[in-house]
Amino acid sequence: MKKSTPAVHHKMKLSKGNLTFKIFNTAIMIILAVVIIYPLYYVVLASFTDPVIVNSGKPLFYVEKLYMKGYQTTLKYMPLWNAYKNTIVYTVVGTIVSLICTIPAGYALSREDMAGRRGLNFVFTFTMFFSGGIIPLYLTIRQLGIYNTIWAMVLPVAVSAYNLIVCRSFFSSGVPTELLEAAKIDGCSDFNFFFKIAIPLSTTIIAVMCLFYATAMWNQFFNALMYLQDDNKMPLQVVLRNLVLMNQANQMGSSGDALITKQKLAEQLKYCIVVVSAAPLLAIYPFLQKYFAKGVTIGAVKG
Amino acid sequence: MDSTKKQIRKNGLKKIAKSWQLYVLMIPALLWAVIFAYYPMYGLIIAFKDYKIRKGIIASPWAIPLFKYFQQFFSTSIALQAIQNTIIISLESLVFAFPIPIIFAVLLNQVEQKRFQKLIQTVSYAPYFMSNVVVVSIISVMFSANGVINSMRGGQPILFTSLPSWFRTLYIGSNIWQTMGFNAVIFIAALTAISPDYYEAAYIDGASKWQTIRYIDLPMIMPTIILMFILQVGNIMNVGYEKAYLMQNGSNTVVSELISTYVYKVGLQTAQYSFATAVGLFNSIVNFIILVIANQVAKRASDISIF
Numbered sequence: 340m341k342k343s344t345p346a347v348h349h350k351m352k353l354s355k356g357n358l359t360f361k362i363f364n365t366a367i368m369i370i371l372a373v374v375i376i377y378p379l380y381y382v383v384l385a386s387f388t389d390p391v392i393v394n395s396g397k398p399l400f401y402v403e404k405l406y407m408k409g410y411q412t413t414l415k416y417m418p419l420w421n422a423y424k425n426t427i428v429y430t431v432v433g434t435i436v437s438l439i440c441t442i443p444a445g446y447a448l449s450r451e452d453m454a455g456r457r458g459l460n461f462v463f464t465f466t467m468f469f470s471g472g473i474i475p476l477y478l479t480i481r482q483l484g485i486y487n488t489i490w491a492m493v494l495p496v497a498v499s500a501y502n503l504i505v506c507r508s509f510f511s512s513g514v515p516t517e518l519l520e521a522a523k524i525d526g527c528s529d530f531n532f533f534f535k536i537a538i539p540l541s542t543t544i545i546a547v548m549c550l551f552y553a554t555a556m557w558n559q560f561f562n563a564l565m566y567l568q569d570d571n572k573m574p575l576q577v578v579l580r581n582l583v584l585m586n587q588a589n590q591m592g593s594s595g596d597a598l599i600t601k602q603k604l605a606e607q608l609k610y611c612i613v614v615v616s617a618a619p620l621l622a623i624y625p626f627l628q629k630y631f632a633k634g635v636t637i638g639a640v641k642g
Numbered sequence: 643m644d645s646t647k648k649q650i651r652k653n654g655l656k657k658i659a660k661s662w663q664l665y666v667l668m669i670p671a672l673l674w675a676v677i678f679a680y681y682p683m684y685g686l687i688i689a690f691k692d693y694k695i696r697k698g699i700i701a702s703p704w705a706i707p708l709f710k711y712f713q714q715f716f717s718t719s720i721a722l723q724a725i726q727n728t729i730i731i732s733l734e735s736l737v738f739a740f741p742i743p744i745i746f747a748v749l750l751n752q753v754e755q756k757r758f759q760k761l762i763q764t765v766s767y768a769p770y771f772m773s774n775v776v777v778v779s780i781i782s783v784m785f786s787a788n789g790v791i792n793s794m795r796g797g798q799p800i801l802f803t804s805l806p807s808w809f810r811t812l813y814i815g816s817n818i819w820q821t822m823g824f825n826a827v828i829f830i831a832a833l834t835a836i837s838p839d840y841y842e843a844a845y846i847d848g849a850s851k852w853q854t855i856r857y858i859d860l861p862m863i864m865p866t867i868i869l870m871f872i873l874q875v876g877n878i879m880n881v882g883y884e885k886a887y888l889m890q891n892g893s894n895t896v897v898s899e900l901i902s903t904y905v906y907k908v909g910l911q912t913a914q915y916s917f918a919t920a921v922g923l924f925n926s927i928v929n930f931i932i933l934v935i936a937n938q939v940a941k942r943a944s945d946i947s948i949f
Contacts, residue, residue: 354850356850356851356852357850357851360752360850360851360852361754361851364749364752364753365753365758367749368749368750368753368758368762371746371762371766372761372762372765372766374819375765375766375768375769375819375822375823376765376768378780378784378819379768379769379772379780381784381790382780382783385783394788395788395793396788396789396790396792396793396794397790397793398790398793398794399790439670440670440671440674441671443667443668443670443671444667444668444670444671444672446667447664447665447667447668448668450661450664452661453661453664453665454657454658454660454661455658459668459672462672462675463671463675466675466679468876468877468929468930468933469683469926469929469930470679470682470683470926471679471681471682471683471684471685471686472682472686472905472919472922472923472925472926473902473905473906473909473910473918473922474685474688474905474909474910474915474918474919474922475682475683475684475685475686475688475919475922476678476682476685477909477910478682478685478688478695478699478915479677479678479681479682479685481695482698483677494674494677494678495678497670497674497678498671498674498675498678503671528663529661529663529664529667530663530666530667533667554771557773558771558772558773558774558775560773560774560775560884560888561883561884561887561906565906565910576773576775579775579776579779580775580779580888583775583779583782583783584775584778584779584782584888609779609783610783613776613779613780613783616773616775616776617771617772617773617776620771620772621768621771624768624771625764628764628767631767632763632767632827635824635827635828635831636827636828636831
């Protein structure tokens with residue numbers, strides 16, 4: 340077998356057509372990256388820049404004139420921080436509940452010797468394609484008495500069939516059957532095997548699941564609208580919507596400010612709030628993105 | 643294989659007893675499935691009843707005629723509008739948003755510098771982490787009358803966010819922005835799995851890059867493409883209603899009212915539970931039928947299916 344890779348060949352002899360392709364392709368990739376990143380970059384810049392410049396509508400590339408009143412006001416705006424606290428609680432509790440539901444079940448479903456495995460798989464896969472829909476779920480939540488509590492945010496989304504399948508695929512390929520057989524000969528029970536051998540082998544899948552579930556919980560909006568009632572229980576996304584999309588940001592400034600400052604501020608506040616609410620995810624993203632790609636790839640392996 | 647199957651059936655109970663610990667591990671997930679997935683499915687029968695919240699599902703009387711709420715739905719003009727909007731926006735998404743991650747994956751795969759490739763890929767799925775509220779907020783500030791898009795265009799500002807003619811473009815465009823990188827990961831994985839031998843042979847035969855893509859890359863990832871296509875078609879009626887709802891305003895409901903946003907409004911805001919459930923059920927059934935058909939067609943044509 341020849342050892343040389345195709346890339347080496349290309350370097351040796353680049354035909355005219357392939358060179359054109361390479362230039363064209365690199366250009367597309369750079370343009371795409373800019374289109375993807377620029378809106379996020381723009382919002383961050385706008386949150387620091389004098390609203391007069393932002394409102395002129397010209398594209399921003401750097402902070403032309405620093406204006407920090409937006410962040411000062413945002414920091415002092417208590418309802419936003421209360422919502423922040425709610426979201427953190429919902430996300431932490433929700434992720435833990437989801438892991439308890441998903442990881443053990445994913446492991447069990449990966450075991451080919453489990454009786455009734457096919458049927459159980461179907462029970463979960465089916466939920467991906469058919470559901471009771473908005474109203475019956477809402478009525479269920481009311482009946483259970485969890486309406487307007489944290490559990491209405493956490494329990495209905497505790498299991499995602501897709502994540503369960505990702506988990507199952509991971510255990511199918513990540514925990515060798517020989518290991519199980521060897522452990523069984525030594526008299527290891529299924530519980531022991533799961534907790535003492537399978538779990539320590541699966542830090543990757545736990546990280547992937549944390550990421551998937553935590554992101555979904557952090558970003559929940561519609562469920563809060565449907566299943567929560569009290570303003571002080573609302574998560575960040577609802578408050579964000581009210582402030583930015585329903586234009587309530589102009590009520591945030593203190594009463595002492597002059598009208599002109601208020602108007603100036605109202606525009607900048609929108610950017611500040613968007614940044615503040617998306618910041619945690621963007622901050623952890625670089626560290627967790629490798630798990631993210633891994634998770635999606637595991638999911639692609641059809642089990 | 644066959645004899646083991648028979649044995650499993652014979653000793654079914656024995657087997658379950660043997661793997662009882664695995665069943666215990668499944669309890670939390672099964673409880674969830676029963677309470678939050680299957681019990682609400684049972685709750686769908688209120689579409690055929692005059693549901694009263696005080697009486698509960700069982701005691702509420704059957705609707706007369708049984709399909710009263712379905713008839714009611716089809717006799718309202720807004721219903722047909724919502725069905726039409728849902729179908730148009732899904733089909734447009736399928737046509738425009740489905741091929742883009744594939745094209746992106748194929749082109750990214752051709753990038754020879756590994757670090758550059760990795761960088762682009764990492765950047766590409768960053769927007770996937772943004773919530774719909776954040777995305778719609780960004781749209782609303784960037785596409786406003788005095789926003790950056792209008793000022794770059796120059797001339798008379800276009801009211802992108804309130805004009806019905808722009809709703810679908812913004813909706814689908816921002817969807818592509820959000821999900822292109824995420825949806826491409828699967829195709830990139832499939833491309834990486836292609837054996838280098840093929841490229842070697844193609845190179846020796848003097849194939850151009852385009853030919854390599856056309857005759858190696860695309861055929862090799864076709865099973866993945868078909869699989870993803872079935873899944874996409876299977877969710878055709880479940881348009882992301884959260885984003886549509888967030889993008890809705892008084893002036894664009896002609897195009898932005900979808901079956902799901904309509905269900906939310908009549909169901910939860912005006913408490914017409916039976917009626918809204920009937921509308922939702924209609925949506926789910928149509929969706930499920932489309933999924934089964936797509937699955938069967940793919941199975942016949944290419945032997946690839948999800949079930």
